[in-house]
Amino acid sequence: MKSRAPHNKRVPPVSHLRPGNDVSSASSQTVTLEKPVYGGSFLARVEGKAVFVPLTLPGEQARVRITEDKDKRGYAKAEVEQLITAAPQRIQPRCPHFGPCGGCNYQHTGHENQLAMKKEILRETLQRAGLAAPEEIGILAADPWEYRNRIRVSFDPDGKPGYRARRSHDLIAIRECPISAPLLVRAAMAAGEILSRVPHNLRPTEVLLFCNADESALLATFFVKEPAQLRLDSIAAALHERIPQLAGAELASGGRPGHPPRTLGRWGEPSISYRAAGVGYRVDHGAFFQVNRWLIDPMVQRVVAEQSGALAWDLFAGVGLFARQLANSFEKVVAVESAETSTRALSANLAGSGEEAIAASTLDFLRQNANQSRPDFIVVDPPRTGLGDEINRLLAATGAPRIAYVSCDPATLARDLRALTATGYTLEQVTMTDLFPQTFHLETIAALRRS
Numbered sequence: 001m002k003s004r005a006p007h008n009k010r011v012p013p014v015s016h017l018r019p020g021n022d023v024s025s026a027s028s029q030t031v032t033l034e035k036p037v038y039g040g041s042f043l044a045r046v047e048g049k050a051v052f053v054p055l056t057l058p059g060e061q062a063r064v065r066i067t068e069d070k071d072k073r074g075y076a077k078a079e080v081e082q083l084i085t086a087a088p089q090r091i092q093p094r095c096p097h098f099g100p101c102g103g104c105n106y107q108h109t110g111h112e113n114q115l116a117m118k119k120e121i122l123r124e125t126l127q128r129a130g131l132a133a134p135e136e137i138g139i140l141a142a143d144p145w146e147y148r149n150r151i152r153v154s155f156d157p158d159g160k161p162g163y164r165a166r167r168s169h170d171l172i173a174i175r176e177c178p179i180s181a182p183l184l185v186r187a188a189m190a191a192g193e194i195l196s197r198v199p200h201n202l203r204p205t206e207v208l209l210f211c212n213a214d215e216s217a218l219l220a221t222f223f224v225k226e227p228a229q230l231r232l233d234s235i236a237a238a239l240h241e242r243i244p245q246l247a248g249a250e251l252a253s254g255g256r257p258g259h260p261p262r263t264l265g266r267w268g269e270p271s272i273s274y275r276a277a278g279v280g281y282r283v284d285h286g287a288f289f290q291v292n293r294w295l296i297d298p299m300v301q302r303v304v305a306e307q308s309g310a311l312a313w314d315l316f317a318g319v320g321l322f323a324r325q326l327a328n329s330f331e332k333v334v335a336v337e338s339a340e341t342s343t344r345a346l347s348a349n350l351a352g353s354g355e356e357a358i359a360a361s362t363l364d365f366l367r368q369n370a371n372q373s374r375p376d377f378i379v380v381d382p383p384r385t386g387l388g389d390e391i392n393r394l395l396a397a398t399g400a401p402r403i404a405y406v407s408c409d410p411a412t413l414a415r416d417l418r419a420l421t422a423t424g425y426t427l428e429q430v431t432m433t434d435l436f437p438q439t440f441h442l443e444t445i446a447a448l449r450r451s
Contacts, residue, residue, distance in 0.1 A: 031051060055080060103439070149291055215245065247272050291435060310331045311334070312332075314335040322379045324349055371397055389419065
């Protein structure tokens, strides 16, 4: 793990607080910020109405301009016009793009304060759902910089890479991204320079870049609108000349929620090897893998530690990150995954281990197996939508004595935990896992035991 001196210069910044030109209301108010809320904003009140303000901190006083007034929902959104009183926890953001860029939310405060805010948000979310959270919520955290092993950037007309703006679909061109592995930033810049020489009508709109933990290998997926006439070979060869770590490239269309990517062409290798928790995993183009290269090992250890028995299920298994580790302490492991981009790698990663990889949705698998066998331990790692009513009922029907729930959304986690605890499970341990420092996103590991 890399270490870095803390970036703690306490300077109340101004530039990243300036509202954009798309403010639709001239309504301005002076408010005092109360607390953080999930989504990156902070709560203030105007005449009793909740107002959500980004880029602020609890205890600060600011003059804000209302940008959206949701009368029917009882809240409003606002942007800071002037910071009147700065909190002592405010620091100078490290990234020059912070504020306009939509990638980060919390660079204006130190990492310890970020952890405290996320822990507060998680506890409050569980409490609102009527859950008796453990008195102490654990924290898993690591270096908050250069942690991302995956980025997706778009390109402006000049070929400069960038991210979408915080409050619009505009592109914010970047020259650095301090939360990403340096190799990814270099590759994005090189790709932009290469694509700037490609005719506009043939140019890819985005590129997805993924590297392994030590930045020794890289995959790139270029997204285009169909029909595509771009020659991938020449683009990939040029990028490989600039970035020798490039192992493989893909040309694809789609690739957004609800629209799985369609592969149009390939260059080089279809996958790279990613060493994590003492094991080398095959990861293919587009396959799900945890994004924080500093925290994968301790996260896996927290999920599988001290678990053993005859049978374990890894549901929403991805490429088998947890399944491979469970194989060390269970007689049999069944890993279930539905995404085609992950199932091929999952089968390869479990090959020869005697464990079983099943290409199916978790819901379909549980419909067929919930009442047929009783696993000793179940890991669930669902998408942001969580599990839902039927999966919760089927999980309870298995009678599994222990469940580890790995969640990337505290609201759906709280909903599902409430359903599971109503069927006889006890919430024994909760760990806030800071997989996404500088952003509002948080991961949670919840340990449940059958009462």
